Amino acid sequence: MTTTTVIGREIHVDAEGFLTEYDEWDEELGAELAVQIGIEMTDEHWSLVRFLRADYAETGKTATTRRVATVGGVPVKQQFELFPKKPGKKMAYIAGLPKPAGCV
Amino acid sequence: MRTLVILGSGTAGTIAANKLRRRLPRDDWEITIVEQRGAHYYQPAFLFIPFGRYRPARARRSAARYLPKGVTRVKGEVERVDPESRKVSLVDEGEISYDYLIIATGTSPYPDETPGMADDWHGAVHSFYEYDDAVALREAIAHFDGGRLVVHITEMPIKCPVAPLEFALLADDHFRRRGIRDKVEITFVTPLDGAFTKPIASATFGTLLEDRGISLEPDFMIERVDPEGHRIVSYDEREVPYDLLVTIPLNRGEAFVGRSGLGDELDFVTVDKGTLRHTQYDTIFAIGDAANVPTSKAGAVAHFEMDMFPEQFARMVEGDEPTETFDGHATCFIESGGRKAMLIDFNYATEPLRGVFPLPAIGPMPLLKESRLNHLGKLGFEWAYWWMLLPGRPLPLPGRMSMKGKKEEK
Numbered sequence: 001m002t003t004t005t006v007i008g009r010e011i012h013v014d015a016e017g018f019l020t021e022y023d024e025w026d027e028e029l030g031a032e033l034a035v036q037i038g039i040e041m042t043d044e045h046w047s048l049v050r051f052l053r054a055d056y057a058e059t060g061k062t063a064t065t066r067r068v069a070t071v072g073g074v075p076v077k078q079q080f081e082l083f084p085k086k087p088g089k090k091m092a093y094i095a096g097l098p099k100p101a102g103c104v
Numbered sequence: 105m106r107t108l109v110i111l112g113s114g115t116a117g118t119i120a121a122n123k124l125r126r127r128l129p130r131d132d133w134e135i136t137i138v139e140q141r142g143a144h145y146y147q148p149a150f151l152f153i154p155f156g157r158y159r160p161a162r163a164r165r166s167a168a169r170y171l172p173k174g175v176t177r178v179k180g181e182v183e184r185v186d187p188e189s190r191k192v193s194l195v196d197e198g199e200i201s202y203d204y205l206i207i208a209t210g211t212s213p214y215p216d217e218t219p220g221m222a223d224d225w226h227g228a229v230h231s232f233y234e235y236d237d238a239v240a241l242r243e244a245i246a247h248f249d250g251g252r253l254v255v256h257i258t259e260m261p262i263k264c265p266v267a268p269l270e271f272a273l274l275a276d277d278h279f280r281r282r283g284i285r286d287k288v289e290i291t292f293v294t295p296l297d298g299a300f301t302k303p304i305a306s307a308t309f310g311t312l313l314e315d316r317g318i319s320l321e322p323d324f325m326i327e328r329v330d331p332e333g334h335r336i337v338s339y340d341e342r343e344v345p346y347d348l349l350v351t352i353p354l355n356r357g358e359a360f361v362g363r364s365g366l367g368d369e370l371d372f373v374t375v376d377k378g379t380l381r382h383t384q385y386d387t388i389f390a391i392g393d394a395a396n397v398p399t400s401k402a403g404a405v406a407h408f409e410m411d412m413f414p415e416q417f418a419r420m421v422e423g424d425e426p427t428e429t430f431d432g433h434a435t436c437f438i439e440s441g442g443r444k445a446m447l448i449d450f451n452y453a454t455e456p457l458r459g460v461f462p463l464p465a466i467g468p469m470p471l472l473k474e475s476r477l478n479h480l481g482k483l484g485f486e487w488a489y490w491w492m493l494l495p496g497r498p499l500p501l502p503g504r505m506s507m508k509g510k511k512e513e514k
Contacts, residue, residue: 015303033261061398065325070369076325080339086323089297 007032018092020098022056026097034094045082045094048074052095062092062100106133106421109192109202113139113167115147115494116392116406117208122496123414125172134201134232134323135393136176138192139167140209140358145235146489147263147403148482151270151439153238155278156246160239170494182209185364187385204387204421207361207373211263211393211401213237213353218258221353228334229349232271233263242486244348245278250287251347256336257294258326260301261370262355263393263401266448267297268292269309270439271350276316277441281464285317293321293336293344302455305448308472354403359395372396377452378429380413381420389417399432399452407493408433411503433505435461437482447471450504462501471510 003010004017006029012020019025030049034041041049051072055063065088069076076087083090088100110117113190121137144167152158168177180194185205192200205270216222221229232238256309257273262268272292279285292299299309299320313320327339335345337512357371366371366484373390374383377397378498382388390396391413392406399405416426432452439445447469448456460467469478492499 021236063313067369074340077327080325 006036012099014098016099018100019096022096025053030096033096036092039083039090039094041094042082048079048082048091049095052091052097056095056097057081062095062097064088064100077078105131106195106203107201108133108204108206109137109200110135110137110206111140111178111192111210112208112210112392112394113137113141113144114210114392115209115403116210116394116409117149117206118144118160118167118170118494119406119410119496120206120208120391120413121175121269122170123410124417125174126496127414127418128144130174134176135174136178136183136202137171138178138180138194138200140181142167142179143235144170148486148489150232150235151274152243154232154245154271155274157241160235160242162220164235170490172495181435182358182360183363184243184360185366185388187364187366187382190387196439202387203294204417206417207366207388207390207394208392208406209358209361209394211355211357211372213358213377214355215351217354217356218326218329218407219413220259220331221351223329226334227331228255228347229329229331231351231353232267233352235353237484240279241350243437245275248288248348250284251252252289252291254291254293254336254346254349254351255328256292256324256344256349256351257296258352258354260412261401262352264302264436265400267400267437268352268438269313272318273312273316275350276318280441289322290316290318290347291344292318292470293324295323295325297322298369302450304458305456305472308446309438320336339443361394368396370396377432379420380409380430389413397432400434400436402434402436403489403493404435405433408435408503409498410496431504433503435501438478439482439484440474443474443479444474446474446480447478447481449505454507457510457512461509462506464509467509470481499507507510 004013012026052063065076065079079087092100143164146163149158149163153160183193183195185192190202226240230241230244255268257268271464279288298306300306325339328337335343338344361373362366364370373395375390375395380389391409393401411427435449437445450456458472461469462470
């Protein structure tokens with residue numbers, strides 16, 4: 001596990017830059033992570049990021065795009081519009097959560 | 105007298121019935137198993153049937169034959185579980201009361217969850233995850249004389265996550281043997297960012313695809329199949345045309361899991377990944393593919409779970425703390441064509457590594473590397489499946505994953 005410095009703060013990240021410590025995140029950091037991957041955050045973006053944070057706190061897993069659609073109520077198509085190309089990964093990255101592991 | 109009800113007589117349910125019948129005293133425990141299907145399928149064969157390398161009838165046997173004496177068998181489809189009053193209701197008739205419930209109803213493909221996918225089913229759109237689909241695909245492959253073959257995964261998780269990759273490699277091998285490989289364009293389309301889910305294995309498999317001239321289309325989240333235009337379309341509006349589409353449809357658990365409020369958004373039962381006990385109800389457990397544990401959905405996982413589970417189940421129902429938890433151990437043979445296969449071994453915490461298996465330095469089977477021996481291992485496994493694994497007899501494989509013989513790499 002490595003650390004990196006974002007807005008003057010040391011954070012723990014994995015090889016792909018996903019935060020590994022849930023508690024190191026706040027919205028200020030999220031805003032900077034969004035800038036890094038070229039996402040301009042609107043209220044709609046934030047509501048998804050907040051859903052992901054709350055859902056992770058409850059389930060211990062990063063929500064997949066399907067879960068964001070069925071539980072969070074935002075259709076996959078709209079997730080692609082908000083976070084182009086790779087919504088699952090981009091949402092998780094900004095929300096400071098592990099890469100979604102629909103992948104085993 | 106206490107009653108244990110097991111739902112499902114597939115790999116996990118059958119091993120559990122055999123092992124728990126031996127473990128739980130007969131004068132104290134009654135065991136009932138609900139068979140949703142009368143047949144038990146040797147599912148690894150579904151990969152070979154489409155290429156005419158396995159006689160379909162051989163893959164299907166009577167489920168009852170592999171269940172032990174002293175277990176009551178009930179045929180029926182589950183309508184709902186009421187976890188408060190501890191009752192299972194069946195679709196056609198009857199209710200079964202339980203003290204403890206083990207859900208082992210697996211996962212199934214749902215082609216109608218993707219718009220357009222079911223419209224040309226067994227036309228130009230095929231799969232091999234069900235017996236009938238594998239048999240239908242055999243005809244389609246036999247009559248395929250050239251064009252675009254697209255092997256496609258809809259969404260993770262799927263049962264046997266390496267099978268689509270194996271299918272692409274076997275297709276390459278098949279068309280080579282028929283002397284028409286140059287007329288067939290093979291594309292592997294996946295929602296993942298590479299050929300597989302774990303980094304080291306993904307890199308190895310990626311090379312394997314490249315070597316065989318199979319193109320890779322990663323990060324493809326399908327929105328719909330266009331059955332008239334013969335193309336699949338992603339949410340970000342990419343298109344992949346096909347002449348023959350072999351897809352792995354969305355995999356879900358059984359709908360009764362959702363109806364009963366026991367599952368996640370895909371109807372997989374929410375359990376603790378170490379004890380396999382339901383996150384909300386003490387009296388409910390889930391094993392095999394039906395559980396939402398973060399490891400592969402595969403027979404090997406069901407088998408390894410059943411190494412620790414019967415003993416721990418017997419402890420937990422007496423109110424004792426479990427002394428051992430499941431580590432997510434999975435082992436898969438990956439048939440790579442040319443009568444060779446690879447082998448991977450991993451768990452919740454450790455991704456597939458290179459090395460040898462199962463004994464350090466000796467192996468004899470190499471990990472993450474093609475070999476003839478691994479292929480023979482895959483073929484030989486069938487006998488062990490029917491005669492050792494299902495009856496719950498000990499196999500010379502450790503239940504917990506071991507780091508022995510493996511090379512860690514950066």
